[in-house]
Each structure stands twice: as C-alpha cells, then as structure tokens.
Amino acid sequence: MGYPKKSALAVLRNHGAALLLPLPALVLIAAPLAAMTFLSFSSARFPSWPWPGWDVAWYRQLLSNEALRGSLLRSVLVGVSAAAASLSLGFPAGYWLARLPEKAGVRLLLLLTVPAVVPFILFGLSFLEFSRMLRIDRTLLAVSLGHIVVFCPIVTALCYHRCRQLDTLLEDAAREFGASEWRILGEIVGGQIWKSLLAAFLVVFVMSWDEFIIAWFVSGFEKTYPVFVRNALESTMSPEIHAAGVVVALCCCGLALLSIRLLTSFRKWNGQ
Amino acid sequence: MERAIELKNIVFGFDRRRILDGLSLFVEANEVLSLIGPSGCGKSTTLRLISGLIAPEQGEVLLFGRRAESLAPKERSIATVWQGKALFPHLSVRKNIEFGLRVRQIAPEECRRRVDEVAERFRIQTALDRDVLSLSGGEQQRVALARALVVKPRILLLDEPFTGLDRGLAMDLKNDLLELVAEGGRTFVLVSHDFADALSLSRRVAILQNGRIEQLGSPRDLWLEPSSAFVAEFLGRANVVPCRAITASSNGDFLEVTDGNQVWIGRNRTGAVEAGQPLAYVLQPSEIRLDGSGDSHLTGAYLSSDQMETHMTYHFKHMPSGRDMRVMVPQSINIPVPGLGYGDQARLSWNSSSALIVPDRRP
Numbered sequence: 266m267g268y269p270k271k272s273a274l275a276v277l278r279n280h281g282a283a284l285l286l287p288l289p290a291l292v293l294i295a296a297p298l299a300a301m302t303f304l305s306f307s308s309a310r311f312p313s314w315p316w317p318g319w320d321v322a323w324y325r326q327l328l329s330n331e332a333l334r335g336s337l338l339r340s341v342l343v344g345v346s347a348a349a350a351s352l353s354l355g356f357p358a359g360y361w362l363a364r365l366p367e368k369a370g371v372r373l374l375l376l377l378t379v380p381a382v383v384p385f386i387l388f389g390l391s392f393l394e395f396s397r398m399l400r401i402d403r404t405l406l407a408v409s410l411g412h413i414v415v416f417c418p419i420v421t422a423l424c425y426h427r428c429r430q431l432d433t434l435l436e437d438a439a440r441e442f443g444a445s446e447w448r449i450l451g452e453i454v455g456g457q458i459w460k461s462l463l464a465a466f467l468v469v470f471v472m473s474w475d476e477f478i479i480a481w482f483v484s485g486f487e488k489t490y491p492v493f494v495r496n497a498l499e500s501t502m503s504p505e506i507h508a509a510g511v512v513v514a515l516c517c518c519g520l521a522l523l524s525i526r527l528l529t530s531f532r533k534w535n536g537q
Numbered sequence: 538m539e540r541a542i543e544l545k546n547i548v549f550g551f552d553r554r555r556i557l558d559g560l561s562l563f564v565e566a567n568e569v570l571s572l573i574g575p576s577g578c579g580k581s582t583t584l585r586l587i588s589g590l591i592a593p594e595q596g597e598v599l600l601f602g603r604r605a606e607s608l609a610p611k612e613r614s615i616a617t618v619w620q621g622k623a624l625f626p627h628l629s630v631r632k633n634i635e636f637g638l639r640v641r642q643i644a645p646e647e648c649r650r651r652v653d654e655v656a657e658r659f660r661i662q663t664a665l666d667r668d669v670l671s672l673s674g675g676e677q678q679r680v681a682l683a684r685a686l687v688v689k690p691r692i693l694l695l696d697e698p699f700t701g702l703d704r705g706l707a708m709d710l711k712n713d714l715l716e717l718v719a720e721g722g723r724t725f726v727l728v729s730h731d732f733a734d735a736l737s738l739s740r741r742v743a744i745l746q747n748g749r750i751e752q753l754g755s756p757r758d759l760w761l762e763p764s765s766a767f768v769a770e771f772l773g774r775a776n777v778v779p780c781r782a783i784t785a786s787s788n789g790d791f792l793e794v795t796d797g798n799q800v801w802i803g804r805n806r807t808g809a810v811e812a813g814q815p816l817a818y819v820l821q822p823s824e825i826r827l828d829g830s831g832d833s834h835l836t837g838a839y840l841s842s843d844q845m846e847t848h849m850t851y852h853f854k855h856m857p858s859g860r861d862m863r864v865m866v867p868q869s870i871n872i873p874v875p876g877l878g879y880g881d882q883a884r885l886s887w888n889s890s891s892a893l894i895v896p897d898r899r900p
Contacts, residue, residue: 366552438623441588442637442688443611456627 266369292434292500298514305507323504327512330505336493337509339405343480343489344473347412348466351420354413359424360454364433374425378418390413403485411479416469423465427458464524471517471524539601541566541692541724542587547596549582549748557593557768558584558748558896566601566691569718571735575771580728581620583745584694587726588615589697600692611641613692616685620697620728622677624669630656630680631665637713655683659713674705682713693717695727711737732756732772744768764806766817766897776862777819778835778855779897782899792894794818797857801833803892817897822850822865824891831886837862839877853885 308320348470358377362370368445380388392414396407431454439453455462468482477491484492490513497506549557557579564570569655572580584600585591591609598605600613616637624633629664631652656662659679664672669680678698685693695714699707715738718725727738735742736756743753744767752764763769768776780794780801792805794816803818810816837853840861852865864885877883 358778432621434619434621434623435625437585437590438617438619439625439636439640440590441610441615441617442640443609444636444640448640453625456625459627 278471291401298511301507301514302511305504305511310504323508327505327508333493333505333509336488336490337513339487340474340490343405343409343412343498344470346409347416347473348524351417351469352462352466354426355417355420355465356455357450358417359421359426360450362421363425363428363431369424370429374422379419380414381416381418383476385415385476389479392479393482402483403487403504405484405487405489407483408480408489411483412469412473412476415476415479416472419472420469422467423461423468424458427461428454431457460527460530466529467520467524467527471520474513479508539566540564540599541568541601542726543597543599543602544583544586545597545599547583547586547593547598549579549586549591549593551582556748557586560745560749562597562722562743562750562753565723567721568741569727569739571727571729571739571742572745573729573732573735573742573771574751575730578745579748580730580745581696584617584696584726584728586694588617588694589613591664614690615692615694616688616690617694617696618678618681618685619699620700622681624677624680624684626670628669629665629670630661630667630672632664633680634684635688637684641688652683653685655687659683661770674702675709678702678706678710679713682710686717690723692724692726695725698727699714699729699731704801714738744771746771761821762806762893763819763895765895766819769817769819769893769895774821774822776825776855776860778818778820778860778862779858780816780818780894782814782816785812786810791889793814794894796835796855799833799835801835801892802889803894804890806893806895815897817895818891819895820862820887821891822863823867824887825862825864825885826887827851827864827866827883827885829884829886831888833889833892834884834886835862836882837885839881839883840879848873853883 289305305323306319306321307313307317308322309317359519362374362377364370365373389411392407392411393402396402396410398405399407401410435453435457436449439449444453475491477495480489480492481495488496490509494506497503540563542562544560544562547557547560548555556577560579560864562570571645572583574580582591586593587600587605589605589608592606600608600615605613625636628636628663631873634652634655635648638651643651648807652665653662656665659682661676661679661683664676664680669677672680682698698710700708700712702710711734714725717723718738725738727735729735732742740755741753742756742759744751744759746767752759752768754762759768760772760774763772763775764781766777778796780796783793783800786792786805788810789805791802792807792810794801794803796818801818807816835855837855840852840854842852844848846868848868849866853864854860862885
C-alpha cells in the first residue's frame with residue numbers, strides 16, 4: 266500500500282510557488298535547443314529579423330543531403346555496435362565482479378573504470394596510435410572500438426550495482442537444477458535485470474552519438490555525425506544541420522527518458 | 538537400511554570463520570531428519586554441502602554410498618525448497634516449475650504434463666500463468682515445493698519452509714509434506730530453528746551448535762533427556778539452573794550439586810566430573826510442584842502466570858541466578874497459588890529422580 270497518487274492540479278495547488286523555483290534552470294537548459302529548433306523551421310538560410318517565415322524545407326533537404334545522411338547512419342552503426350559490444354562484455358564482467366567478495370569487486374571495478382576517467386583528448390590520441398598499430402586507423406571499426414573501451418566500464422559498473430542487488434539464492438536454485446553458468450547469467454540474472462541492460466544499451470548508444478573527440482581522432486573519411494557537424498562549422502553552417510540536430514536531440518532525449526524509466530522500474534525480489 | 542546421505546567429519550569455513558567443525562551425520566533412505574539450531578549454527582550450510590553448491594574443506598559427503606564430490610548438482614537427484622522460496626520473479630509460475638525440467642532437456646510435452654500434474658497436486662493449477670509475485674505467501678511456498686518435486690528428486694532438502702507463513706498456511710504446508718513423507722521413496726532433510734516443526738515431521742532430530750551436532754535423537758529423547766544445557770535451553774521447555782558439582786564423581790548414576798544455596802541431587806548425564814565443575818541442573822516444568830511435596834526444593838520469587846488452554850504456567854525467578862523458572866500445572870489439577878503477589882517467595886519442589894545434571898558448555 267502506498268500513498269494515493271495526487272493529481273497534477275493538487276500538487277500545483279499545494280506546492281505552486283515551489284514548483285517555479287527550477288524554472289530558470291529549465292529555461293537555461295532548454296534555450297539552446299529551442300533556438301536550434303526555431304532556426305530549423307526558418308525559411309531563411311541565416312538568422313534574420315523580422316522573421317522570414319516558417320518552412321520545413323531544411324528538413325526536406327536533410328533527406329537529400331547524402332553526406333549528412335551518411336554521417337547520421339554511420340553514427341547509428343557506431344552507436345549500435347558500441348552499445349551491443351559494451352553490453353556483451355560489461356554484463357558478464359559486472360556480474361562476475363558482483364559475485365566476488367565486496368572489497369575485491371569494488372577494487373577491480375575501479376581499475377576497470379580507469380579508461381572512462383582519462384581525459385578524452387589523451388585517450389583519443391593514444392587510441393589513434395593504438396588503431397594504427399592494429400592497422401584499423403581511419404575506419405569506423407576504430408571509432409566503435411574506441412567507444413567500446415570508454416563506455417564498457419560504464420555498463421560494467423551499472424551491471425555490477427544491479428547484480429549486487431539481486432538475491433544470489435536464485436542463482437543457487439538454478440545451479441542446483443544443473444543450469445550452466447551461462448544459462449544462469451542469461452536466463453536468471455539477465456531475465457531479472459533486462460530492463461537495466463536495455464537501459465545500459467540506450468545510455469551507451471546516446472553517449473556514442475555525442476562522442477566527438479575519439480571519433481575525430483580516429484575516423485577517416487567515414488565521419489560520424491558529431492565530426493560532420495564539427496567540420497561543417499568550419500565552412501558555412503546550414504539550417505539542415507539544425508534540422509538534423511533537432512531530430513537527433515529528440516531521439517536522444519526520448520532514449521534517455523526511456524532508459525531512466527527502465528532503470529527506475531527495477532523490482533527487486535525479496536521473497537515476499 | 539541404505540544411507541541416502543552421509544557426512545563424515547565435515548569442516549567448512551567462510552570469511553575466516555569456521556561454520557562446520559567436524560560435522561558427522563547420516564540420513565537413511567526414506568527418512569526425515571530435522572536439523573535444528575540457532576541462527577548461524579551451520580544448518581543451511583549443511584544443506585548447501587549436501588546439494589553440492591559448496592564443497593567441504595575437509596571430510597566427505599556420500600550420497601547413496603557414492604562420493605558426492607564427483608557428482609554435479611544435477612546428478613545428485615536433490616532438490617531444495619529454499620528459505621525465502623527463491624522463486625524466479627521474472628518467470629511465470631509454469632516457467633518457474635518447469636525450469637528444472639528444461640535444464641534437464643525434457644521434451645516440452647512431457648514438461649507440460651509433469652507441471653500440470655504437480656500443479657494439480659499442490660492446488661496451484663489455476664495460477665500457472667500468473668506472475669509469481671502476484672501470489673500469496675502460501676501459494677508461493679507451494680510453487681517452490683512443486684518446482685522442487687517436479688524433477689522427481691530422491692532427496693528433498695527443506696530450508697526453513699515454514700518461515701514467513703502464518704499458522705494456518707504453515708499447517709497446510711505441513712500436511713502437504715506429511716503426505717509426501719507417507720508416499721515414501723524420498724529422503725527429507727528439514728532445516729528449522731523451531732523444534733515444533735521438527736516434532737511434527739521427523740522421527741530423528743539433530744541439534745546443531747557451532748557447526749557440530751550437540752545431540753541427535755528422537756524428539757522425545759531431546760525433550761526429556763537433553764544432553765546439555767544448550768539443548769535443554771534451546772528447546773525452550775526445561776528449566777536450566779547453573780550449578781556446581783560438590784564432590785568429584787567418576788561416573789555415578791546420581792550427582793550432588795549446589796546452586797550456592799541448596800544441595801540438590803539429580804541423574805548424572807555428564808559422566809565423570811570434578812569437584813566444583815560448572816554444570817546445569819535441568820528440570821521439566823511439569824515436574825515441579827507448588828504443594829511442597831518432593832525431596833528437593835528451591836525458593837523462587839513469584840513473577841506472573843499464564844492461563845493456557847490445557848494448563849497454567851507460573852513464572853518464578855530463581856534467586857541466586859536470576860533465571861526464569863517455569864512451573865506447569867495441568868488445568869485438571871488446578872492448584873491455586875494463594876495470595877502470591879509479584880516478588881513473593883514460594884517453595885518449588887520436585888523429586889530428584891526427575892532432574893538431570895548435564896554439562897554446561899554455554900559461553
């Protein structure tokens with residue numbers, strides 16, 4: 266039994282003034298995105314006043330701009346592959362660390378998160394050298410690998426914390442029936458925390474979209490979306506970029522909200 | 538009789554703590570053995586050793602005469618009903634029950650048939666497609682039992698199966714278990730911290746303390762002839778008064794002891810003792826009288842009384858030790874305790890032949 270849910274109106278009536286407090290922060294956060302959205306619907310190429318009129322032409326052009334579309338697709342490819350690989354490596358690692366004695370697990374986890382805290386500029390530089398050694402420099406594979414190295418520790422940490430919350434008795438129950446460790450990982454552990462795993466996938470995907478430095482160092486002609494935008498800034502900024510930005514921002518916000526929802530909907534079995 | 542389980546000198550430690558310390562016991566095929574003891578005494582660890590989830594540091598586990606270390610958990614023909622049920626919360630009731638069958642790669646039609654059969658038996662056939670979290674505690678426990686039995690184990694381990702159930706549900710579950718026991722063909726090990734659970738299900742009970750068996754015997758033996766102060770106190774029935782031997786004795790039938798005030802005689806269950814050795818004097822509440830008859834006595838301060846269905850229980854405080862002394866008087870006898878108020882002194886008496894003198898190894 267929880268407390269009965271209050272209606273939005275009741276909340277507003279009880280806490281009206283207090284709800285206004287975060288408003289300035291929200292305006293500040295949303296303003297750049299709002300400006301970009303605004304400009305993406307302008308009929309003029311450059312910001313001008315009076316308002317030249319509304320148009321969706323830049324969205325139409327976005328579909329026909331092959332270079333921009335290509336960069337978006339490449340970012341999707343890198344994001345999906347980095348997220349899938351990070352999850353495939355991070356989930357078993359997080360589970361394994363969670364089943365170690367607590368001190369050892371935490372120490373190893375900290376060790377694994379080192380790549381994520383090295384400044385990206387240094388990491389990008391070192392990864393460029395590393396990808397040259399592997400002869401994969403200037404390829405999308407190198408970008409994906411870079412993202413896996415950086416984001417896998419985040420997935421590992423997330424899985425570690427979720428697995429620590431699980432009742433290990435369930436794993437023992439499965440083990441007693443003769444289930445293999447892989448089956449336990451997939452069916453028992455994975456089955457209980459699949460929402461968190463999906464959230465981790467989405468988080469890595471969104472972060473990969475945003476990652477510019479490593480991609481800039483190691484991508485060649487196959488530019489990802491952030492690199493494409495960065496290069497576009499050197500020449501003329503086209504409203505198509507704004508249009509693409511709006512689409513990307515909407516997708517990223519949607520995915521981030523979904524991942525938060527998935528993470529907060531985790532229900533722990535407590536034997537009741 | 539074939540021995541289903543045999544533990545020989547088992548030593549097991551965890552986190553620099555010795556949990557089982559030279560544990561030896563056996564369970565005969567088709568027998569129900571109860572392991573009882575306080576929290577942390579090694580009961581659940583013993584079950585985990587039997588099911589093969591952990592391996593002993595020293596000693597040997599034999600299952601039906603075979604060394605268990607060479608057997609993987611699924612080859613042991615063991616299933617456990619876990620404390621807290623350990624149901625898989627993300628699977629439906631059906632999926633929970635059939636998990637063990639799927640792991641054993643039983644054909645889907647056979648899985649279905651066996652799940653339906655066991656669900657009917659435990660009255661959960663209408664809940665098969667439900668989420669386990671939506672079930673009541675009693676239903677969850679029946680699902681746990683069905684999940685364990687569907688794989689047709691020869692040994693069923695029950696780890697505190699009655700914990701968290703109210704009296705009615707616990708009674709239903711006991712009846713289900715008694716039915717299984719009566720069917721035969723299975724060996725049971727029941728772990729509980731409650732002697733009453735053991736009493737209703739098993740003919741042999743082992744009391745564990747500090748990773749060792751303190752006493753093993755029939756419930757009646759444990760009750761009436763506790764081998765130590767710990768057993769007498771753990772079973773929660775007998776009065777246990779600390780005392781000391783007055784003189785040394787090599788192995789007499791009776792011993793003379795003192796609580797510091799009185800000299801008492803009781804049946805010796807300690808063996809050879811030295812003069813002044815700390816011992817425990819064990820008295821059943823039903824053996825103590827309030828009418829002054831009996832050859833031994835002590836003075837107790839009256840505390841309170843409980844009116845029960847079949848008897849009255851009077852509580853007194855033993856003066857030197859401050860321990861609670863219980864006196865049980867059947868309702869049919871109905872001895873009044875005239876004019877006793879809180880703290881008033883009363884004479885509690887008994888016959889020496891009904892008292893036991895046991896070792897006191899309590900810390």
